[in-house]
Amino acid sequence: MIKLQKLFITTLTLLSTTIYANDCQDIRLDQGENAPFKNLPIHDQMYGKKKDSQMCYAFAGSQFIDAVIQNDLKAKGHITSAITTALQTKLSPTRANGSKVNLLSNISRGAGRSGLGVGQINILFKQLKQGFSCDQNFLTSIGIKDPNTFWEPFVYEFYSNKSLEEKVKTLKEELRLRGVKEGFFNIVDDEVLAIAVSKKGFYLREQAIFEKVCENNKIELNLPELEYHDYSPSDIGYNETDEEFKQRFQVDAVNPHIIQNISASLESGNNLPVIVDICAEVLTEKEKSFKRSLPAMNGSCSNHSVLVIGQRKAKDNSCQYLVRNSWGDYRKYDQAWEVDEKGQIWVDAKTLSSSVLKVIHAR
Template sequence: MFKSQKLFITILILLSTSIFANDCQDIRLDQGENAPFKNLPIHDQMYGKQKDSQMCYAFAGSQFIDAVIQNDLKAKGHITSPITSALQTKLSPTRANGSRVNLLSNISRGAGRSGLGVGQINILFNQLRQGYSCDQNFLTSIGIKDPNTFWEPFVYEFYSNKTVEEKINSVKEELRLRGVKEGFFDIVNDETLAIAVTKKGFYLREQAIFDKICENNKIELSLPELEYHDYSPSDVGYNETDDEFKKRFQVDEVNPHAIQNISTSLESGNNLPVIVDICAEVLTEKEKSFKRSLPAMNGSCSNHSVLVIGQRKAMDNSCQYLVRNSWGDYRNYDEAWEVDEKGQIWVDAKTLSSSILKVIHAK
């Protein structure tokens, strides 16, 4: 028994070594003449140190869309708005059986916030397959950046005991105080504002505003077919021990299949990034990987969507992956990681694999 167990462990080590010390071609989707991310800025989901929008799924998804747009040469300089990507995701969410969620019940998402935070990136792509990309540059030019700061006045006025005209005037006044430019009011007239402060259905009110804004500032999308790989334990019991979980799911410390999916896609020549959902904490504390926080992640692992836009061979011949994050100027990364001036992080394959929940890439 002991000899067979030792042989099994040896085989696992050899398999792991072959996966994580592979040829590992040097690939950078942010460098070179036709690199899609060469001139695409990194979005900032934080909106300041204390204002996390929790829209990482929309930021990662929007940047993937931008890579598609840049590769197709549709509109150089166009940057997809994560706000409108998130809104389209929330507008027509579908259940597992394909039925639509009742939007009319979505009247409030609390405290005047936009309600666009926390979402699933696979739903985003399903909804945007025939959706549109609205230009973030234009939204910024008319003073719209933080979806919560922008949308709060609309929610407050929806619940206020005022006439429609009074609500419209109050919204205008408050939006100007929050930095919204006159160009916004040149596009969004009082009739549209009236819909936004009276219509039932939380996201339907937002749709009226953003459809008007984006009318002449959007690109219709045609996205490639995607493959989804789910490595997250959807039915981990809160009272289950690590040993019990590993016995049921045979969880290994590393996930060679996930790494292989990433490398194969990057090396395919499609010039597109790979989206991975990871344990966010591994970026700030290397040891807090997904697999080490089981069972039930113990409250120490939060799902975070990022892009992998490159790979390289390290000095020890292992493979490293370039992660494009969406934390803006936030620089509290683990000292083990090499971080460039843009906030992109080089993470070794073994650690990344132990933190992966999902992998999404073009077929």
């Protein structure tokens, strides 16, 4: 049955692009009076050219949340923190049915990094259904920017052999050296800091800090229902040969169903972006990114989450998507793509469709 389902899906994917009858009307979610991305900045998951935080899922998810906030609450100036969004995701499924459940993943891990990188958008939104958006502007004002830089001293002190009082003292000194402002210590007292350097659950330690910091700087969320479309290759079947696998995932250079999903959502009038998981290489090396070469299986595909916030018809009558990335002011994209003044990228819709692994949009 599973093989029949997969064969059916593959057959649909291979249909002619005439299925795609969209006229590619001009849409920009960053322009116009009520455009949700008009005043939302492009974020940088590298945190100032440092080591990649690998939090693209949290940046894409946070900006989707900001679009919802701008549309529903009109909370001017509020920008969702990718750090706290990632943290709430990593606590999965602690909010299931309102209960708290300690997971094996909450047990302390290796020292030095925040551990918030690499996550899944679908888990993020399931968690944030009962979660909150913490204002990154406020976190920045008290010196919390890069989660790794901020969190390293907590990890080091947790593993030290000092008394709890000495741990807290050293922690405060190190945080100040790393740019944390007095406003942080006015909110997070020594008692909370003591919990954060002694609690065994790694993410639970972070939770103790950020729930205190965000207490008066957060918005409770009311997120829309989402649809998830998965186009990524699954593992090879137990009795399946390599040739059978390749045949099953041999995809044309255009996936009309992906184009339909993205454009239909943009044109629905919901004023919300579409989240897509893509092979990141389509942005920097166009010809190396097609799924027809099975990049997800040969190591040449980096799974990356971005937003599609607009579309337009190009001079050659092709449809282009406006991609909002989280690489800051990065400009070394493939020469085939146009980069606008904000650092967003116009990518050919058909080319992008061949490198999309997942599509997530509001119903």
